[in-house]
Amino acid sequence: MSPEYEIINYKRFRPSIVANARLELLxxxxxxAEGPVYFADGDYLLWSDIPNNRILRWVEGGGVTTYRYPSNNANGNTRDRQGRLITCESGGRRLTRTEYxxxxxxxxxxxQGKRLNSPNDVVVRSDDTIWFTDPDYGILSDYTGDKAESELGAxxxxxxxxRSGTLDTATAEMVKPNGLAFSPDxxxxxxADTSISHDPxxxxxxxxxxVVDGRRLVEPRVFATIEPGVSDGFRVDTAGNIWTxxxxxxxxxxxxxxxxxKIQCPEVVTNLTFGGPKHNRLFLxxxxxxxxxYVGERGAQRP
Structure with a gap:
């Protein structure tokens, strides 16, 4: 068994891992680093380097190049159902789409006429709607955005x-909403709520x-408490497991x-996504x- 794995429940975790797979530094x-998103049709990965104001591109065997600079301190990324890049711009305080x-x-x-705080992470639903978190991290300092007061106050x-261009609140009841993902169905x-970052x-x-009617969020419950650290970003596999x-x-x-x-890592993990030709490679x-x-499950969100 690879030394990176820590098995807590053998029966439940063993099918989810590849015993001889090793953690690879790419x-x-x-x-x-943040916001990894895999492009299956091009077999490459994009991710954000927020303070350096750039999006990077990794290709197997081809190394790393700069995909976008400046990026308006891009943070979370995903793809819509048409394959276009969707980006949360922490510095730009906006959600964008990169066209073909x-x-x-x-x-x-x-x-409602007030600037967003600093869009952080994003996911696309099968009905094409785009769900994203908008905490204040990017306006708290000049490191990952531009320091400013929140206009929204929440x-x-x-x-x-x-389709309609409508932006609606799914919830404003969380202190610092961060990573997000849908269950397979x-x-x-x-x-994730990561408010411990600024409050002990x-x-x-x-x-x-x-999720009610594909629009509203109701009946909140604590699914899991992360320790040590926080759930900065996560994804769900086809079996319904959450990798965070x-x-x-x-x-x-x-x-x-x-x-x-667990998968032990020598650095603090900020986010992750599934990728590779079989969608069974976890990029961190x-x-x-x-x-x-490589893991034993496939990601639920298709690239």
């Missing part, structure tokens, strides 16, 4: 409908919200919230590096 030299010709379309930069989870939206008594857990960043690597939670195993962005490891 690239290093970032200041704070490379041009950038602003999808949302304000709510940190939201938003739902954007690209999209009946649950998992959202704050949250470091993942909330599970029931944590202070000591990646934690894997079964659909009922049981911590079943860490504080300064990009890693990958």
């Amino acid at each position: 690239h290093t030299g970032m200041r704070w 010709d490379g041009s950038v379309t602003v999808l949302a930069d304000n709510f 940190n939201h989870v938003f739902r954007f409908d690209p 999209e009946s649950i939206l998992y959202v 008594a704050g949250a470091h857990h993942i909330m599970a919200w029931q 960043s944590a202070g000591d690597g990646v934690h894997c939670y079964a659909p009922d919230g049981e911590l079943i195993g 962005t860490c504080a300064t590096s990009l890693y990958a490891i």
Whole structure:
């Protein structure tokens, strides 16, 4: 068994891992890496280096190049159902879409006439709606954005409908909403609250919200408490397990919230995504590096 694995529940975690797979260092030299997104049709990965104001591109056997600079301190990334890049711009305080010709379309930069805080992480639902978190991290200092006061006065989870151009609040009840992902059947939206980052008594857990009519979030419950560290970003596999960043690597939670195993990592993991031709390679962005490891499950969100 690879030394990176820590098995907590053998029966439940063993099918999710590849015993002889090792954690591979793919690239290093970032200041704070985030937002990995895999492009299956091109077999490459994009991710953000937020303080360095750039999006990087990794190709198997081809090394790393700069995909976009400046990036408006891009943070979270994903793809829409048409394969276009969707980006949370922490510095730009907006949600954008990169078109097929490379041009950038602003999808949302304000709510009811007030500027967004600093869009952080994003996921696309099967009905094409785009759900993203908007905490205040990017406006708290000049490191990952531009220091400013919040115009909204609250940190939201938003739902954007690209067909109508409508931006709605899914919830404003979380202190610092961060990573998010849908369950495989999209009946649950998992959202991390990482307010312990600025309050010793704050949250470091993942909330599970029931999705009603594809629009509203109701019946919140604490799905899992992350320790050490926080759930900065996570993804769900086809079996419903949640693979999340944590202070000591990646934690894997079964659909009922049981911590079943871990992947140890030499750096703090910030986010992750599934990729590779079979969608069974877990790419990890860490504080300064990009890693990958093959696992026994496939990601639920298709690239």
